Amino acid sequence: MLICQKHLFSIPDHVSYLNCSYMSPLSKSVEQAGVTGLLRKAKPWEITIPDFFEPVQNLKQLFARLINVQDAQRIAIVPSVSYGIASVAKNLKMGKGQNIVLVDEIFPSNFYSWQRLVAESEGELRIVKRPNLVSKRGMVWNESLLEAIDNQTVAVALPHAHWTDGTIFDLKSVRAKCNEVGAALIIDGTQSVGALPFDVAEIQPDALVCAGYKWLMGAYGLGLAYYSERFDNGIPIEENWIVRAASENFENLTNYQPNYKPSANRYCMGENSQFIAVPMLSAALEQLLEWGVANIQAYVEQLSEPYLEEMADFGFTIEEKSWRSNHLVGVRLPEKINLTELKKATVESGVFVSYRGGAMRISPHLYNDHLDFQRLLAAIKSVIK
Numbered sequence: 001m002l003i004c005q006k007h008l009f010s011i012p013d014h015v016s017y018l019n020c021s022y023m024s025p026l027s028k029s030v031e032q033a034g035v036t037g038l039l040r041k042a043k044p045w046e047i048t049i050p051d052f053f054e055p056v057q058n059l060k061q062l063f064a065r066l067i068n069v070q071d072a073q074r075i076a077i078v079p080s081v082s083y084g085i086a087s088v089a090k091n092l093k094m095g096k097g098q099n100i101v102l103v104d105e106i107f108p109s110n111f112y113s114w115q116r117l118v119a120e121s122e123g124e125l126r127i128v129k130r131p132n133l134v135s136k137r138g139m140v141w142n143e144s145l146l147e148a149i150d151n152q153t154v155a156v157a158l159p160h161a162h163w164t165d166g167t168i169f170d171l172k173s174v175r176a177k178c179n180e181v182g183a184a185l186i187i188d189g190t191q192s193v194g195a196l197p198f199d200v201a202e203i204q205p206d207a208l209v210c211a212g213y214k215w216l217m218g219a220y221g222l223g224l225a226y227y228s229e230r231f232d233n234g235i236p237i238e239e240n241w242i243v244r245a246a247s248e249n250f251e252n253l254t255n256y257q258p259n260y261k262p263s264a265n266r267y268c269m270g271e272n273s274q275f276i277a278v279p280m281l282s283a284a285l286e287q288l289l290e291w292g293v294a295n296i297q298a299y300v301e302q303l304s305e306p307y308l309e310e311m312a313d314f315g316f317t318i319e320e321k322s323w324r325s326n327h328l329v330g331v332r333l334p335e336k337i338n339l340t341e342l343k344k345a346t347v348e349s350g351v352f353v354s355y356r357g358g359a360m361r362i363s364p365h366l367y368n369d370h371l372d373f374q375r376l377l378a379a380i381k382s383v384i385k
């Protein structure tokens with residue numbers, strides 16, 4: 001079992017940061033990689049042509065390892081989830097009366113592209129509502145999700161862990177249902193990959209898109225995506241020079257190339273060399289691989305467990321353990337607790353959490369320890385009437 005890794009971060013003792021699902025802090029090694037990257041631009045004569053390509057390849061390989069993909073050319077560098085999802089939506093054919101299946105309160109970057117596609121195709125956006133239940137909510141939600149997929153479904157777009165409360169979607173069962181009807185499975189892994197194990201070989205998504213600044217622990221503005229063979233001949237949402245064949249030959253770039261580099265390279269953003277953010281994200285992924293994602297999940301599980309039980313005793317509604325993640329847990333407040341007062345009490349005690357979709361979202365990581373949860377509990381107790 002891993003021990004607390006706070007010493008690798010610059011988090012002051014008075015801060016209890018239980019908010020990685022908002023944005024991760026940077027580890028000192030990621031911070032250093034960023035500073036080194038920043039200073040390189042001061043001396044552009046030292047930046048060579050291979051520097052545009054090799055660090056990106058390294059980053060792709062690290063991410064491929066993290067999600068168990070053999071061919072790193074299936075990984076694309078994206079600036080945001082919205083961008084990665086737009087590439088998917090552009091390359092799915094949808095006819096009148098067909099549908100896209102989403103779950104309730106999905107993050108907007110995994111919603112608007114589908115809304116547009118459906119509007120343009122006279123199709124249907126099928127949103128599977130979150131059941132209004134106290135017990136077995138996650139289970140019933142997953143059942144209705146499977147029921148919503150039919151032979152008119154073009155794609156199912158989902159998170160692994162829901163961003164507001166950590167509800168887990170059973171992606172293997174969804175994949176099986178998608179296979180039955182020929183639908184694509186598109187995953188926004190932003191709130192799970194890096195903290196909750198995800199294996200592409202096992203789940204076989206058609207695409208997986210992740211922002212890099214939360215559980216992948218990199219800088220803001222650079223994310224990663226995986227695209228399966230389904231998208232190999234697709235059209236990217238922009239045409240940039242660096243993803244075309246032979247782009248390493250800077251002297252010959254106006255010998256315009258008809259072909260893209262292989263596999264998912266065509267979906268990489270322009271200026272993907274990102275001399276600051278690429279080494280930062282690589283340093284972060286190296287650290288995640290060293291820790292092991294399953295170990296991160298196990299650490300936050302055993303750390304948070306007793307405190308979540310205590311919160312349940314106070315009347316908070318918490319998803320059953322088998323249907324939620326441990327790194328991101330949304331707890332719904334009992335009536336005896338006033339939201340505004342709780343927000344004030346947490347801030348005053350140096351406790352950082354988020355409030356999303358009516359729930360308090362607690363998202364711990366390896367830099368958290370018992371003191372952080374004790375402070376949270378003390379803040380809660382101070383506002384119970």
Ligand SMILES: Cc1ncc(COP(=O)(O)O)c(C=O)c1O
Binds near residue numbers: 081083107163188211
């Ligand atoms: C589930 C999820 N997806 C994506 C994002 C970020 O999207 P984008 O990279 O398009 O800004 C967030 C940010 O909170 C998120 O929670």
